[in-house]
Amino acid sequence: xxxxxxxxxxxxxxxxxxxxxxxxxxxxxxxxxxxxxxxxxxxxxxxxxxxxxxxxxxxxxxxxxxxxxxxxxxxxxxxxxxxxxxxxxxxxxxxxxxxxxxxxxxxxxxxxxxxxxxxxxxxxxxxxxxxxxxxxxxxxxxxxxxxxxxxxxxxxxxxxxxxxxxxxxxxxxxxxxxxxxxxxxxxxxxxxxxxxxxxxxxxxxxxxxxxxxxxxxxxxxxxxxxxxxxxxxxxxxxxxxxxxxxxxxxxxxxxxxxxxxxxxxxxxxxxx
Numbered sequence: 001x002x003x004x005x006x007x008x009x010x011x012x013x014x015x016x017x018x019x020x021x022x023x024x025x026x027x028x029x030x031x032x033x034x035x036x037x038x039x040x041x042x043x044x045x046x047x048x049x050x051x052x053x054x055x056x057x058x059x060x061x062x063x064x065x066x067x068x069x070x071x072x073x074x075x076x077x078x079x080x081x082x083x084x085x086x087x088x089x090x091x092x093x094x095x096x097x098x099x100x101x102x103x104x105x106x107x108x109x110x111x112x113x114x115x116x117x118x119x120x121x122x123x124x125x126x127x128x129x130x131x132x133x134x135x136x137x138x139x140x141x142x143x144x145x146x147x148x149x150x151x152x153x154x155x156x157x158x159x160x161x162x163x164x165x166x167x168x169x170x171x172x173x174x175x176x177x178x179x180x181x182x183x184x185x186x187x188x189x190x191x192x193x194x195x196x197x198x199x200x201x202x203x204x205x206x207x208x209x210x211x212x213x214x215x216x217x218x219x220x221x222x223x224x225x226x227x228x229x230x231x232x233x234x235x236x237x238x239x240x241x242x243x244x245x246x247x248x249x250x251x252x253x254x255x256x257x258x259x260x261x262x263x264x265x266x267x268x269x270x271x272x
Contacts, residue, residue, distance in 0.1 A: 001087055001115050002135070003179055003204070007228040009055045009085065014264035016229050017256065018056035018089065018206065020236025021046070021078065023063050029244050039067070039074035042248075044081055046240050049253040053260040056087035056232050058206075079112050087232070088115045089139065089206065095120030095127055102130035109136050118184060118206070121168050125175055132176050142168050143196060145186025145209035169199045178202040185224070187215020187233070193223035201226060208234040210259075217259070221266035229267070235259060 010016050021043055025033070028042045035041045047057070059078060064071035082088060090108040094101065094117065101119075108117045109131075116137035119128055131138045143153055143165040153165040160167070172181065178200075185196055187209030196205075205224055209215035210233055217233060224231050239259070243251035 003228055006055070006087055006204070009087070010229045010267075013053065013055055013260070014267055015053055015055055015260040016231045016233055016263055016267075017054040017259050018058050018087075018232040018234040019046070019050055019054045019239055019256065020091070020208070020234050021057055021059040021063075021240065022236040023059075023074075023240070025067070027241055027244065029246065029248050031246060037070075037074055037077065039064070039071065040077045040081075042240075043074070043078045045249040046252050047078075047081060047083075049249040050239065050256040051083050051086060053253075053256040054086070056089060056234075057082050058089040058091050058234055058236075060236070061090055061092040076112065079114070088113075089232075090114040090117040093118045093120050093141065094131075095123055097123065098126045098130055101127050105131045105133060109133050116182065121172060125171075128172070128175060132180055137180055137182055138176065139182040139184055139206050140168065140172055142183040143185050143189050143192065145188040145215065149186065149189075166199060169196065173200065173203075178204070182206055182232075184208065187217070187220050190216045190219035190223065193220055197224055197226065197230075202228075202230075204228075204230050204232060206232045206234060208236075210235050210238075217262060218266065221263070221270070225266070225270045229270075233259075233263070 023039050023042055028038060032038045032041050059075060064075040094104040108114045116139050118139045119131055120141050155164045182204040185205045185207055187207050207220055210217050239252050239255045242255045
């Protein structure tokens with residue numbers, strides 16, 4: 001899926017919502033745990049309830065690989081079930097030397113057929129380039145939403161005066177175009193969103209941290225949007241775990257509708 005196709009989906013649905021499938025056996029409703037594949041059954045019902053209101057799904061790979069072969073099987077079934085036309089993100093945060101990165105890329109792009117994969121840039125250009133497949137996306141960690149993000153991402157260069165995350169933004173743009181490269185920018189960094197957008201004006205941002213993590217969707221939207229929206233805002237726990245009872249899918253749908261409705265207002269404000 002290219003940028004224009006993604007933007008058309010956003011306009012069609014009045015939504016830039018990405019739903020994180022962080023599916024935890026300990027948190028899914030009790031009545032699903034006796035099914036043949038509880039992880040997939042949960043994902044299936046969440047997808048059925050929410051696919052009209054989002055443009056992307058983001059399975060967090062850790063929740064699947066922790067279950068061994070059964071977890072990988074659940075992931076494959078989930079990928080096969082996601083409706084065509086929705087953007088898919090392997091939240092894997094891979095990053096290694098080039099030949100290892102090439103195998104990670106093959107796993108997620110060729111075997112599972114994800115549209116994109118999150119990648120850690122710490123090892124530099126040669127560790128990122130193997131993920132630059134035609135018609136696929138690298139989503140590079142830039143300025144994340146976790147409390148420890150300041151440990152390294154805010155270190156300033158004595159040469160340029162730029163912070164490390166700013167160096168990542170600027171240097172990585174030499175490796176790929178905005179048609180292959182997105183950035184992870186946490187919603188809890190909303191006060192920096194305007195300056196980050198100025199440094200990467202055309203790229204899409206994957207923005208985790210609204211909902212359970214307390215990020216401000218209004219600020220993210222106000223300062224992060226560009227001519228093609230340029231945002232995929234992720235919500236996981238606030239939607240998929242809105243209820244742990246028999247009504248979990250219906251409650252997930254309502255939460256997705258609530259986020260979509262707010263996004264529709266922000267889109268209208270930006271493009272009016």
